[in-house]
Amino acid sequence: MEVSLCILLVLLHFNEGIHGLRFTKNPSNQTVTQGNMARLGCAFKGLSEPEIIWLKDGEKIYSTDQMYITLDAHHWETFYSVKSVQQQDAGKYWCEVEYYGRIISSEPAWITVEGVPHFVVEPEDVAAFAGEPFNLTCAASGPPEPVEVLWWLGGEQKGDFMPSPLVLFVKGVNDSIKFYCEAKNARGISVSRTGTVHIKVCPDYPQDVKVHHASDLNITLTWSPGFTGHSQLSTCTIQVSKGPGKKVKLPDVDVVVPPFQHVFEGLSSYSNYSVRIRCDNEVGSSPFSPWVGFHTPEAAPSAAPKNFTFELSEQQLTLSWAALEQEELRGRLLAYKVQWNQGGESQDPLLFKDNVARLSGAGRFFNATFQVAACTMAGCGPWSQPVLVMPVSAMQAQTLRGHMWVGLLFSLLVATMVGLLLIVLVRNRGKETQFGSAFAASGTDVPVSFTAARSFNRQFPEPPESTLDSLGINSDLKAKLQDVLISERLLTLGRMLGKGEFGSVREAFLKSENNSGQKVAVKVLKTDINSSSDIEQCLKEAAYMKDFHHPNVIELIGVSLHRRAQQRIPIPMVILPFMKHGDLHTFLLMSRLGDEPFTLSQQILIQFMLDIARGMEYLSSKKIIHRDLAARNCMLNENMSVCVADFGLSKKIYSGDYYRQGSVSKLPVKWIALESLADNVYTTQSDVWAFGVTMWEIMTRGQTPYPGVENSEIYEYLIKGERLKQPPDCPADIYEIMHSCWSPVPKCRPSFQRLIDQLELLWAKLNPAPVKEPLLYVNLEEEDGEQASGLVTETGTHNSEELSWGVPWQCAGIEEDEKDWLMVSSGAALAIGGDYRYIINPHGSGIDDENRHSDDGLSEDIRDEEEDVNINV
Structure with a gap:
C-alpha cells in the first residue's frame, strides 16, 4: 500500500512538471513568393536549458541559422529562417521539446510557396526497342493552380496545353529523339529538362579489365562496363585459361552484375593465366574483351621434402632427400635449408642448392638431429621429420636399449600410481580424525579456531582521483598535459553555454588551493564517447593551447578528468577562460536580429578584425595552421577583445611549407581556400583566405557566406573567378583587403603581418572621437547576473601615413x-x-614570403559543422 502511494505521488509530481511546460508562441502559416524569405518562431517556457527542435514534415531540421534568445530565466525563443524560399521548402513545420522521454509539440504551421509551376514528375530518359510503343509522363503543380502541361517531341508540339498530369503515348521510334514538356499557370511558364529516347542495342565489350592479387591462391578481377546499349547489364561471362604455351581452358564463370568484380579462389601459385570477359543485356551479348594475362605470386612450399636419409663414413656425412614437385614447391626454388641440433643447442642453419648435402668431419655430427625444408622467395615450407645421426652399430645397440627402457618405464609408472593411491587413503583417514576431534560430543571443551582468508569493508570509500594513465593516450601527450592537470574536486559545473556533436561548453567555478576562485568555461566531452582516439583528439587541442600566450589567442587554464560510475575511462574536461560575450558570430547576429538590435561602428568592426589578425599572426609564428578560422570560432571577452579559439582542426608543423590532409574529413568548405578544396593542401596562406571570409562575416554582421550557393557548388563557383560580393555597407578599401585574401595563387595573398599593418592604417584613418563610444548590449550579464549596458572604447594611434593598397590578385x-x-x-x-x-x-x-609548414603526423580531428560537406581525399 505504501509503495503504491509513493508511485502515485511521483506520477502526480511528474504530471505537474509536464503541465508547467508549454509553448507560449507557435509558428504561423505563411504564403511566400518563390525567392523571398520566410521566418518561423517558437517560444517555450518552463525549462532552464531547453533543446527546441524544428521539424518539417516529420523530419528534423539541422541548421546553423537557428537562434536562441532568452526571454527570462526559464523562457526561451527560437527562430528558423529560409533566406530564399524554393518549392522544396513548402511543407508543415512545428517545434518539439523532449522532457523525460515525453515529447511536447507546438501547433503546426504551413509554408506555401507561390511561383511558376514546378515539376512533380519530370521527363526521364527512355530506352526502348526500335518501333516499340511507350508512354511519357509529365506532372507539374503550383500554387497557384490550375497548371496545364504541353508536350514537345522531336522539336514538334504534340497537342495543346492540357491539365496536369499529362501522359503522351508514343507509337514507337526507330532513331534516338529528344522530348520535353512545358507547364504554365497564372505566374508564368516552366520548361522541364530535356529527355532522350534511346534505342536498345547489344552492349560493347568491358573495359579496364584488371587483376588484383589478394593472396597467393586468390585473385580479384575487376572491370568497367563498356557502352551498355541503353539497357542494364544483367550478367557477365568470364573465360580463364592456364599455361604459358598451350593453354588449358578452365570452365566459364557467369557473374551477376553489378558489382563488376569477381574473386577467383583455388588458383595455383606461380602460374600463368589469361582472362577475358563479355557482358549481356536483354538484347544480346557483347564481344569478348581482349585477353589479359597475369601471373600468380609465389608462395611458401606446402610440403616438406620426403625420403630424408643420411650416410655416415669416416670422412663425411651425406644427407639426401627427394625434390619437391612443382605443385608442392609453389614458386621458384631458392635453396634447401638444413637445420641441426647438437647437444640440445641449435646450430647455424645451412643452405644447399641441390637435394644432396655433403658435410666433412663426420665425427662431429654424432648424436646430432637434422631437418630440411624447401625455400622460395615467399618463404620456407614445413620442416621434415628429424633424423638422428649415429653409426650403424650404435643404432642397433640403441634399439636394444630402447626395449629395455620401455619395460623399465612401465614398471616405474605402475609403482607411481600405487604410491599416489596410498597417499590419498592416508590423507582421507587424517581428515576424518581431525573433524572427529573438532566436533566432539557436548560437554567436551575442544576449541575450534580459524583465520579469515580475506576481510571486507562494507563502507564504500570515494574512488581515487583519475589520472592521465587511465585514458590510454600516448606518452608524449600525457607528459605534456601532466603539469596542467587540475583535480576535479576544485571544479563546480554550472549552466550550459553551448553544445555540439562531441560535447558541450559549460559555465563553471574553479577553486584554487587557497580557496580563492574564478569563473571559467569548461569543454566537456559527451558521456557516451568511450573511444580512446576521440579522447586523445580532444586532449591534443588542449596540448596546443598549453603553449599559447597572447591576448588575442585563447589560453588553456588546465585539464580535469571526470570520474564515471562503472566506466574505466574518465571524461576529459578542458578548462578555458570564461568569455563573457560568447562567440563573435552569435554576437554579430544579435546586433542585427536580436529583440533589441544595436549598432556596431566600423571602428569596432575593424578592431575585431585587427584582434583576429594579431592572434593569427602569433599562431603562424608558432608554426600552427588553424584550418578552421571563422567568426564562430572567435570569442569575445569582458573587454570586448577577440580571441582566436577552437583548435580542433589545427596542425603543428615543423618543416616544409604545407600540410596535406590524407583522410576523409568533414570540413567547413565555405571558409576553405581554393587550393585546399582542389588538392587538400593547407598552409598559412589558406588561413589568410579564411581570414578574408571572416572579415566578410564581420562586415555583414554574421551572414552566412556565399548566400544562395550550395556547399557542393563552392569549388566550381570559385574556379570560375567568382568571389564573395562586396557587402552593402562595406567601404571599398576594406573590401579590397578581404578580396586580396582570395587570390587563386597562395603566395600572392598578404601575410597576417601585412594585414595587421593595413587594418591599423584603416583604423587610425577613422579619427576616433576623444570620448568613449557607448555600445548597448543585449542579454549580457555581469558577474552578479544582472543585465547591464557596457561602454566600449576603441582607441588607437593616429598615423599620418596614407593607406597604400595593392590591386587584388x-x-x-x-x-x-x-x-x-x-x-x-x-x-x-x-x-x-x-x-x-x-x-x-x-x-x-x-610578396611577404611567409613560412609555410607541414604536419608532424598528429591525427585528424573531424569536426561536425552544419556548413560542412565530405571531402574525399
Whole structure:
C-alpha cells in the first residue's frame, strides 16, 4: 500500500512538471513568393536549458541559422529562417521539446510557396526497342493552380496545353529523339529538362579489365562496363585459361552484375593465366574483351621434402632427400635449408642448392638431429621429420636399449600410481580424525579456531582521483598535459553555454588551493564517447593551447578528468577562460536580429578584425595552421577583445611549407581556400583566405557566406573567378583587403603581418572621437547576473601615413605556370566571365614570403559543422 502511494505521488509530481511546460508562441502559416524569405518562431517556457527542435514534415531540421534568445530565466525563443524560399521548402513545420522521454509539440504551421509551376514528375530518359510503343509522363503543380502541361517531341508540339498530369503515348521510334514538356499557370511558364529516347542495342565489350592479387591462391578481377546499349547489364561471362604455351581452358564463370568484380579462389601459385570477359543485356551479348594475362605470386612450399636419409663414413656425412614437385614447391626454388641440433643447442642453419648435402668431419655430427625444408622467395615450407645421426652399430645397440627402457618405464609408472593411491587413503583417514576431534560430543571443551582468508569493508570509500594513465593516450601527450592537470574536486559545473556533436561548453567555478576562485568555461566531452582516439583528439587541442600566450589567442587554464560510475575511462574536461560575450558570430547576429538590435561602428568592426589578425599572426609564428578560422570560432571577452579559439582542426608543423590532409574529413568548405578544396593542401596562406571570409562575416554582421550557393557548388563557383560580393555597407578599401585574401595563387595573398599593418592604417584613418563610444548590449550579464549596458572604447594611434593598397590578385615574381593559373581561375577568358582587369600587367608590392609548414603526423580531428560537406581525399 505504501509503495503504491509513493508511485502515485511521483506520477502526480511528474504530471505537474509536464503541465508547467508549454509553448507560449507557435509558428504561423505563411504564403511566400518563390525567392523571398520566410521566418518561423517558437517560444517555450518552463525549462532552464531547453533543446527546441524544428521539424518539417516529420523530419528534423539541422541548421546553423537557428537562434536562441532568452526571454527570462526559464523562457526561451527560437527562430528558423529560409533566406530564399524554393518549392522544396513548402511543407508543415512545428517545434518539439523532449522532457523525460515525453515529447511536447507546438501547433503546426504551413509554408506555401507561390511561383511558376514546378515539376512533380519530370521527363526521364527512355530506352526502348526500335518501333516499340511507350508512354511519357509529365506532372507539374503550383500554387497557384490550375497548371496545364504541353508536350514537345522531336522539336514538334504534340497537342495543346492540357491539365496536369499529362501522359503522351508514343507509337514507337526507330532513331534516338529528344522530348520535353512545358507547364504554365497564372505566374508564368516552366520548361522541364530535356529527355532522350534511346534505342536498345547489344552492349560493347568491358573495359579496364584488371587483376588484383589478394593472396597467393586468390585473385580479384575487376572491370568497367563498356557502352551498355541503353539497357542494364544483367550478367557477365568470364573465360580463364592456364599455361604459358598451350593453354588449358578452365570452365566459364557467369557473374551477376553489378558489382563488376569477381574473386577467383583455388588458383595455383606461380602460374600463368589469361582472362577475358563479355557482358549481356536483354538484347544480346557483347564481344569478348581482349585477353589479359597475369601471373600468380609465389608462395611458401606446402610440403616438406620426403625420403630424408643420411650416410655416415669416416670422412663425411651425406644427407639426401627427394625434390619437391612443382605443385608442392609453389614458386621458384631458392635453396634447401638444413637445420641441426647438437647437444640440445641449435646450430647455424645451412643452405644447399641441390637435394644432396655433403658435410666433412663426420665425427662431429654424432648424436646430432637434422631437418630440411624447401625455400622460395615467399618463404620456407614445413620442416621434415628429424633424423638422428649415429653409426650403424650404435643404432642397433640403441634399439636394444630402447626395449629395455620401455619395460623399465612401465614398471616405474605402475609403482607411481600405487604410491599416489596410498597417499590419498592416508590423507582421507587424517581428515576424518581431525573433524572427529573438532566436533566432539557436548560437554567436551575442544576449541575450534580459524583465520579469515580475506576481510571486507562494507563502507564504500570515494574512488581515487583519475589520472592521465587511465585514458590510454600516448606518452608524449600525457607528459605534456601532466603539469596542467587540475583535480576535479576544485571544479563546480554550472549552466550550459553551448553544445555540439562531441560535447558541450559549460559555465563553471574553479577553486584554487587557497580557496580563492574564478569563473571559467569548461569543454566537456559527451558521456557516451568511450573511444580512446576521440579522447586523445580532444586532449591534443588542449596540448596546443598549453603553449599559447597572447591576448588575442585563447589560453588553456588546465585539464580535469571526470570520474564515471562503472566506466574505466574518465571524461576529459578542458578548462578555458570564461568569455563573457560568447562567440563573435552569435554576437554579430544579435546586433542585427536580436529583440533589441544595436549598432556596431566600423571602428569596432575593424578592431575585431585587427584582434583576429594579431592572434593569427602569433599562431603562424608558432608554426600552427588553424584550418578552421571563422567568426564562430572567435570569442569575445569582458573587454570586448577577440580571441582566436577552437583548435580542433589545427596542425603543428615543423618543416616544409604545407600540410596535406590524407583522410576523409568533414570540413567547413565555405571558409576553405581554393587550393585546399582542389588538392587538400593547407598552409598559412589558406588561413589568410579564411581570414578574408571572416572579415566578410564581420562586415555583414554574421551572414552566412556565399548566400544562395550550395556547399557542393563552392569549388566550381570559385574556379570560375567568382568571389564573395562586396557587402552593402562595406567601404571599398576594406573590401579590397578581404578580396586580396582570395587570390587563386597562395603566395600572392598578404601575410597576417601585412594585414595587421593595413587594418591599423584603416583604423587610425577613422579619427576616433576623444570620448568613449557607448555600445548597448543585449542579454549580457555581469558577474552578479544582472543585465547591464557596457561602454566600449576603441582607441588607437593616429598615423599620418596614407593607406597604400595593392590591386587584388596582383603578384610580382611568380612563375609563368602560376601566372597561367591566376589568369584562368580569375576569369580572364570571356567565356568564363569575371573581372579580368586585375591580371593585365601584374604589378604591386613584393610578396611577404611567409613560412609555410607541414604536419608532424598528429591525427585528424573531424569536426561536425552544419556548413560542412565530405571531402574525399
